[in-house]
Amino acid sequence: MRTAIAGLGVVGGFGYGNEKLSRVLISGKCTPKMLPLTTKNQTAELPVYICDTSPLETFINKRALRRVDHFSKLAALGSFLALEDAGVLQDDHQKLAIVVATGYGASRTTFSFLDTAFDDGDACASPTLFSNSVHNAAAAHVSILLKAKGPNLTVSQFEMSVPSAMMTACQWLEDKVVDAVLFGGVDEYCSVLGYCWQRFFGPDPAARMKPLEWGDQSAIIGEGSAFFLLTRDEGDKPKYGFITDIQIGHVRKYKPQSPEDACLFLGADGQKSSAIHYAQHIPHGTHSAVYTPLYGSFPAGFAFDMAIAGLSIQERTIYATPEHAGNNSGLKIFWDEQRLASEQICCLKFSCKGEFAMITMSVT
Amino acid sequence: MVLNEKLKIIVIEELNLEDVTPEDIDDDAPLFGEGLGLDSLDAVELVVQVQKYFGVEIKDMDEGRVAFQSINSLGNFIEERRNK
């Protein structure tokens, strides 16, 4: 397998664009916003890595976006940034395939749709909100905006959404089903999610994420989209390297296998229920980094680790793991920025159910 | 408020036509196709809004086609039915 990454577009709590992500990687800091979480009886505050999608209006006029909700705007902005980055935004996209991976889909719109039925009766349920609440609405909006008529796929599988969908994207290229795939992971925050977070993890959210403290519940909710323009290896040197291996499995039968000198980017995101797998299945002393405190905890977050791996390959730099990520992992953590010495970066994610995915990205 | 004015505000707000003001909408201008350029999804959304704001039911898109010709036709349609 050799899938080239020709373009990258990101939207996160840190802002939007590769330059912004690079700056945040260099500074090692990203502060979540405090959002009010209001129920009938009380107002609390919850830290969230929330996104602003208004930059999308530099690409598309507001009128064309009037029925596009936050979830689809996240996807559209990530898509346009990736295509612009690859220098192909103005090209004909008729044959472009689109693959979107999402853990929760358009959850805000799903609940807004329920609001319209609850507020005014079933006969007043909004068809616009319903149409936008289906999981593939984002991929549909992007295909309409780009006039992209190639195969179109949306996958939803919680934390395994991105690797599972990436497997298909790479396969389509290998099988020459298409010549290019616009691939993205996207998830959005909604107040119901925030409420569930509080119910599951308690009313006092962590001040900062410490994903390497395996025993702590320190996850902070995030949202965002990370999009990639993927092509076959045609002999050119793609900006962000190649995807050369995808492993998906379950700890009950397999362990992820990384090349000996590879660096690991860990998708550990402060969720105690999945931390145990990182603790048990990564050999002590493995060279690793973790960047989740820069974008937060959400199912499609894996795509951000891949984006950061892409930037690392482009700049031949391993960025420092944010300062307070945790001290007791037993791993050899990159606490300082340094030259990327190895040929491969492996992005590794475990789910709380024991599933894992490792995607290897290679410099050459 | 005059019914037609209210309808214009509903069309603008509920269909998210941010760049349009009530003054921009002529009472007799076509709402669909040209004019405001609304489409089939806007049509069914308007059906729901008419139900919500006026309690008037539009049973199918044959009725809808008549009612949605313009703001005037929509206003007449609503008046006829809500006084029943």
Add this chain to the structure above:
Amino acid sequence: MSSLPPVPVTGIGCLCAAGTNLNECMDSLFAGKRNPFPPARFSSDHPVAYPVFEISNAFHSGGSNQRSDILFTAELALIAAKEAIENAGWNREAFKNKRVGVCIGTTVGSTMNNEEFYRSYRSGENPNMEAITRFLNSNPAQVIAAEYGLTGPCQTVVNACSSGTDAIGLGASWIRSGMCDVVLAGGADELCRVTYNGFISLMITDDSPCKPFDASRKGLNLGEGSAVLVLESSDLYRARNQPARASVLSFGSGCDAYHLTAPAPDGRGLKQAITAAMTACDKTVEDLAFVNAHGTGTFDNDRVESLVLNELLPRIPYLSTKGYTGHTLGAAGAIEAAFTIACLETREIPASAGFETQDPELPITPVTHQTPVKGSIAITQSLAFGGNNAVIVFGRGDN
């Protein structure tokens, strides 16, 4: 483009309002049985009740799901998977040293839209978190993988109404690529008040039994169900001496890039998908026995499909089976794949339920009676919200 190696289908499971297993479903279809009625499992305050194809209450113990830890959609997926696995002569033990993938399409099964929970949350109460936990444990592909201890590729496709067809196409590609020895591919979706309200709000539902392709068609009826196919590598099924019921010859897909809910009036995405599938399958139109159309009964869908079939496959008999099952959303493509294979086996197709009178705008008509079919291949196709079109060409199996 060279043709692709066929992917054998060695087992099928199917469950919907027409029957609790594939044989029962096919008996119903050929007996012309259809009995949609207003939903029994939930109520709404629409002035009119819209009929749905609900799986019989006898199936639910005491009106509730048999398992309370997972959504009904996941349960439906498990039931169809079980029938398919047994039909194929596989079992949990035998899967142990094989690379087994799971690819399942759904819509409701992946959506957190529990109304009771949300209503309670909205009114400031502290609802029980069971609904959330149940949702988190109900991803259909994950549930099947966990049930059978499978660790191969696992994917839940959420491509709206084409999910089931897409899942089977993807599953077949996993076999061809050598990634899997076996793939359980299909779709599942349960009836849900939220989607009921949603489709009614779009004014594309019929308040009487649906009439796909008919002049007086008013829209769709929703349904629920699931179907799973067991796909395996040619080497494996020959080594097992297991007959193939059919083979996946090819898969084609194309996106309209036109509108969030309406199909492109020129049917361009569907034309693209049919052309791609027929080109890749290395057979000709002369080999084509019939087309199982998407045929929801909506004005737009049936119009577009009829125009495209008239242009590309004008003399091929076609039918919609949604008059027997309703529109089962994420399960539709898989259920219709199961029906397509069964019809290839018996060499006949049932009448297209609900069709009586030709619409003058539609150039061709579906079959009105049980019809014997020749031809060694058949097409099943799905058109989805968002403009996705998916087509599978099946070849007759060993029987």
